[in-house]
Amino acid sequence: MSADFFKNPLSxxxxxxxRAIVTGASGAFGALAAKVLAGAGTRLVLAAGRADHLNAVxxxxxxxxxxxETINLRxxxxxxxxxxxxxxxxxxxxxxxxxxxxxxxxxxxxxxxxPERFLDVMDANVTQSWLMxxxxxxxxxxxxxxxxxIFMSSAxxxxxxxxxxxxxxxxxxxxDGITRALGCEWGDTGITVNAIAPTVFRSALxxxxxxxxxxxxxxxxxxxxxxxxxxxxxxxxxxxxxxxLASAASDFYTGHILYADGGYTAG
Numbered sequence: 024m025s026a027d028f029f030k031n032p033l034s035x036x037x038x039x040x041x042r043a044i045v046t047g048a049s050g051a052f053g054a055l056a057a058k059v060l061a062g063a064g065t066r067l068v069l070a071a072g073r074a075d076h077l078n079a080v081x082x083x084x085x086x087x088x089x090x091x092e093t094i095n096l097r098x099x100x101x102x103x104x105x106x107x108x109x110x111x112x113x114x115x116x117x118x119x120x121x122x123x124x125x126x127x128x129x130x131x132x133x134x135x136x137x138p139e140r141f142l143d144v145m146d147a148n149v150t151q152s153w154l155m156x157x158x159x160x161x162x163x164x165x166x167x168x169x170x171x172x173i174f175m176s177s178a179x180x181x182x183x184x185x186x187x188x189x190x191x192x193x194x195x196x197x198x199d200g201i202t203r204a205l206g207c208e209w210g211d212t213g214i215t216v217n218a219i220a221p222t223v224f225r226s227a228l229x230x231x232x233x234x235x236x237x238x239x240x241x242x243x244x245x246x247x248x249x250x251x252x253x254x255x256x257x258x259x260x261x262x263x264x265x266x267x268l269a270s271a272a273s274d275f276y277t278g279h280i281l282y283a284d285g286g287y288t289a290g
Contacts, residue, residue, distance in 0.1 A: 035272040039064030042115040043269070044107060046098050046155055047125030049076030051226030052175055052219075052261065054083075056122045059262045060269065061089035065120065068111040072097040090115070098125060098151045104158035112162065120171045120269050121159040123152045126194075132187040141190045148194035153201055160205075160214065169213025173268050174202050176220035178284045195220070199280050206278025215277040217268045222284035224256030252285030260285075 028034075043060045047053035048069035054076075057069055061084035069084070071077040074095045081091045092114040096103045111118040126148040129140050156172055163170035179188055180195030198218060206216040223229050223246065232239050232246075232255060247253055264281050267273050282288045 036063075036266055036270045038120070038266070038270050041065045041119040041269075042068075042111055042117055043120035043122065044068045044070065044111050044118055044159060045122045045124060046070045046107065046151075047123070047175075048080050048093075049073045050124055050126075051224075051228065051258075052221075053122070053124030054080045055258045055261060056124055056173075056265055057081075057084050058087060059265050060120070060122070061085075061087040061091070063266060063269075064089070065269075066090045066115045068092045068094060068107065068114065068118075070094045070096055070098065070107045070110075071125070098123075098155040098158075099146070101154055101158070104154045107155070108158045108162050117166050117168075118159050118162050118170070119168070120173070121156065121163075122173045122175075122265070122269075123155055124175045125151055125155075126175060128188075128191045130187045130191070133189050136187070136190065144190035145194050145197070148191075149197040149201070152198060156201070156205065156216075160209065163214050164209075164212060167213075169274075170215075171269050171273070172205070172214060172216045173265065174198050174216070174218035176202070176218040176280055178220055178222040178282060178288050180220055180280070181282075181288050202280060203278045210277055215268070215273055217273065217276060217279045217281060219261060219264050219268065220280050220282045220284065220288075221256055221261055222250070222282075222287045224260060224283075225258060229255075249290060250285045250287050251290065254285065256283065256285065 043065040045057045049071035081093045084091045094110045098104045176198045177195040179192045180199045202218040
């Protein structure tokens with residue numbers, strides 16, 4: 024290792040000028056990922072189904088100085104995934120980073136959940152992620168420059184939940200499996216494939232758990248008995264892992280599930 028490396032080890036995290044795609048960019052994690060990548064100097068293609076929310080996130084990224092292209096599509100077909108990749112090629116010449124943040128949850132006990140609802144969660148979290156990774160990976164392989172693929176998993180990919188999570192847990196376990204398998208498949212290509220797996224972190228959907236209400240305090244107290252760090256997650260807790268996995272700092276890491284969970288899955 025050269026002495027130049029030690030003079031500036033932070034250069035490993037430099038992703039300025041890289042070309043990134045974020046799917047599900049209007050959601051909690053997708054918006055966070057988009058803004059972190061924007062602030063780090065990447066050129067962005069943001070994809071999502073809700074145009075109003077997508078445009079709002081794109082505006083915030085633009086204010087952070089990032090060139091941004093939006094495409095109002097979900098990765099729910101091979102054609103849509105190809106179109107999202109084409110937007111990155113047309114606008115920026117290719118793709119270096121892919122963040123797969125689209126997905127959904129549907130909570131119901133197994134006897135109350137229809138097969139259609141189960142399959143809808145599996146499609147949103149598994150099939151669409153697989154399709155998008157396939158489309159972007161094809162372009163990365165053609166470029167021959169390597170790349171970074173980051174899946175969005177969950178602590179629920181490893182742990183069950185009594186409230187009716189058979190669809191969600193199964194889908195995130197499948198995402199973990201794809202991450203490991205694709206990490207092996209692309210191991211010698213320069214493309215790394217990893218996943219971030221958080222537990223509860225602050226978002227529009229979980230904001231009630233952070234409130235000072237009797238219900239929130241009761242739920243939070245019970246949950247935090249299983250979190251060694253003793254608090255719920257904040258968006259900033261996901262920013263560091265994202266930057267690590269998107270940069271050269273993680274070039275020797277592939278097929279990993281990185282639990283951003285305050286130690287929840289360690290116990």
